[in-house]
Amino acid sequence: MPMSSTRGRDVDEYLRLAGTQKLTITYVIETHRQEDFVLGSSELARITGARIVNGAHEGFGHGDIRLKDREELSFGGLRLRALHTPGHTPESLCYALYIPDSPERAWGVFTGDALFIGETGRTDLPDPGKTGENAGRLYDAVHEKLLPLGDQALLYPAHGSGTVCGGNVADRDESTLGLERLYNPVFTKTREEFMAAKVKERLPRPPYFAVMEKLNSAGSIALARRPEEITVLQPEAFSREMGRGIVIDTRSPEAFSGGHIPNALSIWATGLPVFGGWVAGPDTPVYLLLESPGALDEAVLALARIGVDGVQGILAGGFEAWRDAGLPIETSGTIAPRELEARLDQFRVIDVREDSELEEGHIPNAAHLYVGYLDRHLGRITPPLDKSRPIAVTCSVGHRASLAVSLLQRQGFPRVENLLGGMTAWSALALSRETTPDYPVTTTDVEGPRQ
Amino acid sequence: MPMSSTRGRDVDEYLRLAGTQKLTITYVIETHRQEDFVLGSSELARITGARIVNGAHEGFGHGDIRLKDREELSFGGLRLRALHTPGHTPESLCYALYIPDSPERAWGVFTGDALFIGETGRTDLPDPGKTGENAGRLYDAVHEKLLPLGDQALLYPAHGSGTVCGGNVADRDESTLGLERLYNPVFTKTREEFMAAKVKERLPRPPYFAVMEKLNSAGSIALARRPEEITVLQPEAFSREMGRGIVIDTRSPEAFSGGHIPNALSIWATGLPVFGGWVAGPDTPVYLLLESPGALDEAVLALARIGVDGVQGILAGGFEAWRDAGLPIETSGTIAPRELEARLDQFRVIDVREDSELEEGHIPNAAHLYVGYLDRHLGRITPPLDKSRPIAVTCSVGHRASLAVSLLQRQGFPRVENLLGGMTAWSALALSRETTPDYPVTTTDVEGPRQ
Amino acid sequence: MPMSSTRGRDVDEYLRLAGTQKLTITYVIETHRQEDFVLGSSELARITGARIVNGAHEGFGHGDIRLKDREELSFGGLRLRALHTPGHTPESLCYALYIPDSPERAWGVFTGDALFIGETGRTDLPDPGKTGENAGRLYDAVHEKLLPLGDQALLYPAHGSGTVCGGNVADRDESTLGLERLYNPVFTKTREEFMAAKVKERLPRPPYFAVMEKLNSAGSIALARRPEEITVLQPEAFSREMGRGIVIDTRSPEAFSGGHIPNALSIWATGLPVFGGWVAGPDTPVYLLLESPGALDEAVLALARIGVDGVQGILAGGFEAWRDAGLPIETSGTIAPRELEARLDQFRVIDVREDSELEEGHIPNAAHLYVGYLDRHLGRITPPLDKSRPIAVTCSVGHRASLAVSLLQRQGFPRVENLLGGMTAWSALALSRETTPDYPVTTTDVEGPRQ
């Protein structure tokens, strides 16, 4: 089973899989330096004695075997051919796989962050000023290197739907080059259209990207602590210690609304690998409140993968224990779509989605600021928010809005409500929307990482 | 490993355990007809060919082998001696176990609902008018039949903490007769004190008790449907069908508060084996909203064990799917203890705990009605509730209060808030309490089962 | 995730998957009547209320919706187009799937038993005399109906490597039509070559095929017993009862050799879905000796899927318990390749592989009889076997040979040895082989099912 994964530092899954599949790991093969998670290559190589394989590019050179464009590696009767496909990053490689049954035409291709299902990798990362130029390079690489592999080739990209490395990856796991040719913009657009679209695309650049780049260029680092080593803190101890850092509450938006620890930030469990990096740096002390103890591993690893290594403890017994101990509790509001529409004049509405998501319309008069910037750039909202007026926050379904609610509440806004179901429910009910063609850009124009 | 369990109808666990422990099941041994769950004896006997063993009492006579008092059964080198210990029910048996290393003195004793850890079985079930008389019989049986077995005997009761078959079972799993002798009221009180205490004890009598008694006296019935056979309903379909019955929402009180399906009843997952039977009869169509799909099995089996066989479907995708579909949502309130105390004059407070729990004090001026009667006997609260005034509901921690909130909301009360952490948090904060010596009894004085 | 599976009667996995994936099962879609496992369609439809979809062919007509060639079914934004592809069976359908991103060209195709990875379905089943004719029909259907779908289409066949429904399926899970076009014989051969190859192909026809056909044509039947309902028999009881039927021992060939129950048949666990049907009919009482209790489910379900419903019990504690009870034990021999070569003149060698496997060569002077016929057609071996001379049995690795050893031992041959590693090890060591061009056919020329 081909597996191209973004698991990164917690290499146990690779080790386990090799064990159950009776495989010896002999090569750790990298497509490019990743920006969205810490690589686990060195750790995996250290444990297994495998050799690290990557490209010949000078910017990413810690590999034991460095393949040039079209150079090949053979193992187990298979041939893997490196294809240099710059654009997302300068050193990006794809790898075409040839099997004995089909030695001439590729069986499949590992496309890294060059080609996703329905999308290509973003091209703004190396230098926002060269987004278009890099888009052109990516377009050329895909057409010159990948397209000739043939329609039959199976596609194994490095990310699926939800990645921050591409704008609009399809929510499917399987594809072929021939399928991509039918609908992927890199094939349906001209080179000029493609470049223009990439320039116009405004994707958030999470602050941890810069950290990842630095770490990964120097080779990877081992996991700081395994999840089971995280301290279990009883409510009183949690309460005493949490002031040293931030509390992240991974329960559902509704549960957060019904009661939460004051100043806790609401990030749903599967949002941690992205939004954990917007609110915490590598060393920020993090205190976790989880839905259940079983959620610990994934939460800690999700943060570790993006370099957030400072998890200090989890709350023993979760919110129930906190609540029963009589410790301080805050609530926040939720509001259903029809109710908000009926009372729209009473609310200030803030839409915290990405810029591109607003193209399909937004709630009339909604202000816009991407959730990632809400904490530091609240002043961009005009007219400024007024603490005496209720605020309704929306995103696509209510998850990012819940983080926004928690950020605003922490900033002292007394009445903030989460639009349940977000714009998905709003649209399903066909409530009134408007479109603002030239919304002020809020997603990508912030320079560096969080200080 | 001795196992005396209340698993009942879903006999798979017995079968699995026998398989992994390499045991052939040859006897299914019953202590008494149970009132709080449907027996699985007949089903287990049908599958395994085992023989059902119980007592010689005429009121419970479907066994293949019917043991008289002090009669013995031998198997695998062990001897099991039946001890007739009436009081909880007239036919109750305990079973003392003798092992080869100790053929004269009991190694342990399976005490059914006669003797629990720190408690005895309630004695009001056969006839509330004979509670004291039956308490005397139980006292005699425990002293004459169990006590002589000796301090060394390990205790294996049929229930642990949380059972509805005894008032105040300790939250520990292991004990001995010698330990019970030190603190169990049946040993620390005189016969007269014990009888008086049992008469004074006012335990709720869930409506499903009568159903269980009837079913179990006639032998058990097989599981109506296995959990995986329950239909998965998409939100729109769930919405269309749910009107035929009731919706039970097993999420946390906070999540329920932050958003729920209109008229849904809030019962936390581990509360289903008791409170499911207060709100649903054997054939009530039940629609389930679960925290996660993984909770399905336990929820369906919990209901089945108390004879609630009408589960019609689960909501695909849980509340998140409902919310994102833009379907109707209600919210309810939560309130923290200090906030309630500060605003106590604005609220009408209802305490929905059992009578006995109020002895340790309640919130000043709180009205009292056990949660089980809230739906049908709301009129008992004096002065009557007023829809224009906010209501705060409390129990021990907030679970039963959440059910109460949902019941009151369904009755049309517009503003009902759940005291988070309940009296546990209230006490932890040492907020003001009062005690009402002769609170009107609300828990046990209702006659029959729900119609 | 597309899933085309041969799970059949034990529909729980479909139900579980639907639950965790939040899916309502609305259609049960069949490609053709299967011969190698009992369908679970009716059972799944009964539980879920789903409708059964299949083709318009008169020979397979229990569906609720019967699609004509090129007729479509739409659900969840997808379109599924039926393609009549006879050849394997007259009614065989494939289904091309179209997604919104690619409404004109197929995203993938469910190919049933028409097209496998690297292979096509066998064409001898409906009528051995029309194998070539049906191969021609299959060739035409694949070329006319599937090929035009395009290279890009993902392939989802009903079977993978190891199936008895096709000769030489590749040991990979993923493919595309474009890949098949490169190496699949149906594309690399001419129509005439393809027909000739199919005629020459001599695949075993297990006796249970006829049973499956009858059952499946009439709609499916529910599982007779769930695995956990199988009786656990202590060694003495197992010993008493096993004479009523057959004992199947699923341990490894080495363990079987080192000690086994007299007359037990050796079938490795993953061989049960095929070889269980060679040694047991629908009602044969079967007694199982498993490697561990955890293997029970899969063993019982594997047999149930091919209609073997007579499993009566498993041996509690496995062979260890049997051995420690001092019950009768037999051993059989194993021999390593180099040792056999050195002593080849002392042994009579029997090769029990399929006819086609012998084309790559066999041990010099080996007799050949397919393992499935060893029990009933031993007389075909010439010169006849001699009980005074040691026998060495071989297959590809030693699994089927272990069954052969057990069958021969049951027939009274006193010294039978299993060539460990079989022809795989023999070839790896480059020991001497010979090829017999016109080996007598032994695999397919037996008419009906086992009586």
Add this chain to the structure above:
Amino acid sequence: MPMSSTRGRDVDEYLRLAGTQKLTITYVIETHRQEDFVLGSSELARITGARIVNGAHEGFGHGDIRLKDREELSFGGLRLRALHTPGHTPESLCYALYIPDSPERAWGVFTGDALFIGETGRTDLPDPGKTGENAGRLYDAVHEKLLPLGDQALLYPAHGSGTVCGGNVADRDESTLGLERLYNPVFTKTREEFMAAKVKERLPRPPYFAVMEKLNSAGSIALARRPEEITVLQPEAFSREMGRGIVIDTRSPEAFSGGHIPNALSIWATGLPVFGGWVAGPDTPVYLLLESPGALDEAVLALARIGVDGVQGILAGGFEAWRDAGLPIETSGTIAPRELEARLDQFRVIDVREDSELEEGHIPNAAHLYVGYLDRHLGRITPPLDKSRPIAVTCSVGHRASLAVSLLQRQGFPRVENLLGGMTAWSALALSRETTPDYPVTTTDVEGPRQ
């Protein structure tokens, strides 16, 4: 749930349990330096910040809190009282636990290696010459410190059945002081009888005991490698590397007999925590052949717990892969009890059980040498073994005999057979036995650890 466990270095289970039980680990409480596994205290304390609690004895002094006899520790409403109970080792402590319901009389007692179910700790370890004297000290401690705790007290010893720290621990998990008083030799014998019995008791002293003592006296060490970090070796690589150390084959005795790697040692999986330490020292390179990849964790941890840290790799694909690669294979024999009895004159029989096990009788004319000494003290068997005569080896059921077979085979004996079912089967069949009153002692009279 009280848990007194010998898990030792792999502290993950403690961490996991604390997490799921919502507990903060604040104390790591030790009863005594252990000889039979490496302590994990320091590692657990390092991860959790917990403090290590042990006794005031100078010989075992790495604790943060060192309790004197009858000194107490309080936490979570519980009181734990240290009781100095020397005899097994000089510093041994027991801990009596008092709960609020029973503040005067012990609820239970953690007895370390002082008192087991049906047995006491061996007293020969500190100094074989003082076995009787230490037995007297242990007798006194049990009678003076434990007995007064009362019959009601639950018993939580450090080991169960199978431990090497006591001779004859009962195969049950639960007991009370009152039960022990009925059958435990420390209570049923007089002090003199007890001392005499201990002196006569001849328990093996595995070579790793000395290593453990040294390690544990200095505080514990962390796990060298996690199981998933063990290298997966393909058959050829395994074959090349295994010569650097020893191969341990954990399959069943029957499977070992049917085929194994030349010179591999046969140790069944649950025998590793004892017999692994007889054949491998701390740094011996160990190559593992497992029944299945899933057995890896337990095998590696079992060895690590007794300080065997040199596991170098596991064989990918197990014996099946080895066999199919055509690599060298040896077989060994098995023999059923009745067959051996019938041919007793042809065999030399060796009984490899412990001295004490021979008291119940042995096969006529059997020689005796404990399996642990078979490799180094074979010369003690008189008359010496003769390579031209077949050898039958027996133990209780065939596991230790399988190790003995492999050791003898490695020493060049060409025909060695394992008596299947061992003396258990032999006795079950009532075959002829004899008793040799003064068998030469072979189990305990060897001085130091393996060099």
